[in-house]
Amino acid sequence: MVSDCSADDSDYRTLLSPFSLLVVIRTFTELDRVDTLLEALHPESPHIKFVVEPGSKFARGLGAHIEELGHHVLTWAEAQAKRFDVILAAHATPALGDLHGPVVVVPHGAGYHRIVEWSTGSARYPTGLVKSQLTKPSGEVIPSAICMSHEDQIGQLAESAPDAVDRAVVIGDLVFDRIVASRTRREEFRDRFGVLPGQKLVAVTSTWGEYATMRTAKRLVRNLLGQLPMDHYRVLLIMHPNVWSADSQAAIMDQLRDARDSGLVIVPQRTPWEAGLIAADVVLGDHSSLSIYAAAIGCRFLLASDGSKELVPDSPLARLCAQATRLDVDGDLRRQIEDHVGSPPRFSAEEIASTIFQERKRSWANFRSVVRSRAGLPDLVEPPRTTPVDDPKPDFGRRVTSWVATVTSDAGDQPGTGTVRIERYPGVVAEPSLHVDAWRVADYAETNDASRYNCELLLHAHPLSRLDGEKWALNVLQLQPAAHDDTVGAGPPSGARNTGVAAYRHEGGCAVRFVDGTRIEVGTEDVFAAAVALYRLWYDGHPLDRPGNVAYSFRPGEVEKFGYTPAP
Template sequence: MLFSAHAALAAIDLVIGGMAAARRDGDGAGAAGRGSGIGQRWLRALLGPEAESRSTRAASRTALIVVHTVTALTRLMDVLPAFLGDGRVRLLFTVIDGSPFSTGADEFLADLGARVIPWEHAVTHRFDLAVAAGRSGPLHKIRAPLMVIPHGAGYNKFKQETGNRKQETGNRKQVYGFAPDQLLHEGRLVPRAVVLSHAEQFARLSRSCPEALPAAVVGGDPCFDRILASRHRRREFRGALGVDPGQKLVVLTSTWGRGSLLARAAELPARLLAELPVDEYRVVAAIHPNVWDWHGALEVRGWLAEAARAGLAVLPPREGWRAALVAADLAIGDHGSVGVYAAAIDRPVLLAAGDPAELDPAGSTARLLALAPTLRPAFPLRRQVDDAISGHTSGRYAELAAGTFALPGESLATLRRLLYGLLDLPEPATPARARALDPPTADGAPPTAVWVTTTVLSPAAEPAMGPAAEPAAASAAVAVHRRPAVADVPWYVDPPGTDRHLAVDIADTDPRLLESADVLLRGVATPGYPAAEWTADVLTDHPGCRLAADVTIPGRLALRPRGGPVLEFRHLPPTPAASVLASAAYAWIADGRPLAGLVDAGVEIRLGSRLLRIRGAAPSDDATPSNDAKAGTRTA
């Protein structure tokens, strides 16, 4: 079977999402950047006269892809589909010398299986084309027609002084990408083509570096086009991120540097998770690749550890943030480009940080800071989140989007036309179109310890979710609200008329929570340790526990109150977590009602805007597999 361009694109997306297989030693495909150890003989073969005789397909042109950072490489990967499948063009990659955030780029290229040559060798050979998504470093050394593209939502931030985090403080601040020292070398214009995402940038480029105007061309934004091409997959993306029906998805995003959300609102991730009920919200974090590259994954995950224990899901640095925006109900961010992309697809935006001093006032990010509401940390967060979602007016950011992204849906075709013009080749016959993104992946799990407030209500009138004919009318309803137990909310007060208890999965690693639990749950069955034995043992080992709950199969739960027998229940639908059912049963007991009374009548559970139903499941009601048979089954 032929390896198609579509298959190649799918493979690239898989790697970008962080799911690629580990790098194979000795395959010759992943020697990345300056520390690759590529032999001189291999380089001579690759770049010298021998290359043509050894190639399986005879390429008439060679393009050099110049990589600065992971962010820059992800933008370049949105452009490279212009070449895929065209055997006339050979692609070589190099990591530019002097980039402070290049470590992740080296690893990324290795995972892609890209053919990489060291920078010091790249600048000694001639190429037919070079493409870069950054402006820093000695680009003037490249011996090829150079095309430069944006690596954000247009051109927004001021250029920084070399070697520190301060902005340039001369008579005039320079916009990164438009600064004369990034575009000119000894008075000569370095790039052959300077791609703008919108025509408004001509005026700003003219003010900064008029010598570059002849090379400027509007090419749109291929990154934005891929987001647009993915909007029909919103429900699929929400499911991939673990968003249940009725839940709201909040995407928390931080750029890098001292003005970012992680720098100025470091406590926000944990606090947001603490204040938002577990079953009504899902929170996903998108952290700028430069943060991961500079600090390392160990340190970044340490910053987010408390929030992660409370249920925060963290997207991989290479990809996922765009699909998360498609899926989102709200984006909370700072002065990075992600907020602009969120606004451009009509998502509500809340600003939790941002440094206007870093931004060109005429850029799209500065305009977003002036338009979007600001999160007020001195006030409870849930109401602000809900108000931002419910108060959002569709089209609020339409003018911002129209003034930032030209040629929507046509960027790749426009850029391919430019690229092949520089290569002096006719374009391939196949159309160039932006592809939809793949479903995102995120690292994170629901909290294993939750504070639960409950209220026993009169019977609910609404129909429960699930098959209409399943249970008869329930004898009562229980309202359940769950919050992570690993984070405190200083001003949180339980609503009047509610009871609070602590529900903990036996897999939780905090002994204090396990000893304090009112409800203990086993979400993963243990071979040879059936529910009747486990529930009895856990109540003996934890004298403060009043109810033990054990998942038998998804949608079924064995419950044993202290001093009582084991009873089995089923819940419809089989999600969300079985601990919700256990907490509803606990509320029933705490209200002075016998658990056995639920076997026939059942109970309805109000979980935010959702309505669930549970009822008893007698041993003869379906063939219930034993825990031994279902070992390894996880909580629904």
């Protein structure tokens, strides 16, 4: 069947389609969902048009963005003037009844669970299943198909809109099936997020509104970066599209500047988020769909913000929030995360997934069958190919150039008999008072005087010649005044700090010079490790007057060594 929408332009179109499809979008959240749904309609793809339904507070720039993706966007009047073989929407509103063609609605998250009374008028039923969203004033049911991820959701529909129950179709969840199928790429995704071997990825997720993680626990991200050793952990932030739509990306990035410059990785607006859940070791989140997606694939979950008031009581997501371990956002975050990850889960991923996702591995075929049947077409013999989640496009801030470091050693009477263990925290967000025996370390590239001129160790990670390196180190330790701080050999204003070590890289490794005149040549390019490890031994009274070796570790289970030689 081909509607008049296709017939109108078939004379000049070269690639014809078996049916026409109008995609109705109100928010970026829905667009994200529809991107996956359209993948399932292959190989006989429909002739697709988009239209932005007016009325959402979160639609600024939506139409222009859809056009940038290469789609044709109709005006609302143009969409009303045509008939389509199928109309697809990841929402339910009475306005869909003003269009012409069978309507298929799907949830824009993991099933139907969120109550949005100010939008739907219902304080009892979830958005998408409220009677006023599904029917015309005459009582006529608008959708031809109401797609669901689990049969239990039919009970909510039966209470809210009994006349629409016969339109319910349990198809499963295409996004969940896609995430599960893409878990084979976990290590690749971890690489893309900058996760190193031995590191754990902590993903902070936030929905939008009053009970969102980023509203109720705004300092959580900063505190995580300040309390978790940066060589042990990477922190990722994934926020609901409505968070970005209600503000501007520039304003949000500006608010997160210190966190971004302290190692925070962000999934920017309008970019794929699924890889973040696949890559994560633990998710700290709220009552959003991402929480149950994460838990259902076996990712450990801690509840950082309780938005149960916005959930249908006893829904799978409400149960997850009620049963989850709660994170004390003002407490010791490292201890809580390590205790949680180290303990057995209360429920298996399978137990969680089975409460909300049926028809697993069949959702893509089920959805295509529903759409084609509404278009009057038989289903295809071959099931659709489940495509992998799209590659993430993470945002990284500036490199860290100042640190708070805790350095411990289990060395015996002689250096080289134990291991120096180093934990680093970004200086912008770290609180030295929270860390026992903490030292301040800065790189020459640090531009904040308070960090650069008030540290125990100053490093020059960019290689210098030995001659220039010695000039720089001597000026640092002798506090010689200079006209320009950023030139080789330049030092701070007199008396500006109590730096005990200046270390620099050179073509053969690095050199570490102490304030007492001791100079050590080190056989490693890691100037940070060389400086802090030798300073720990020197600080503890170990003699450094003869060649030796030092074992050091930034991460549990990973020990490296370097040799050193006293130099004149």
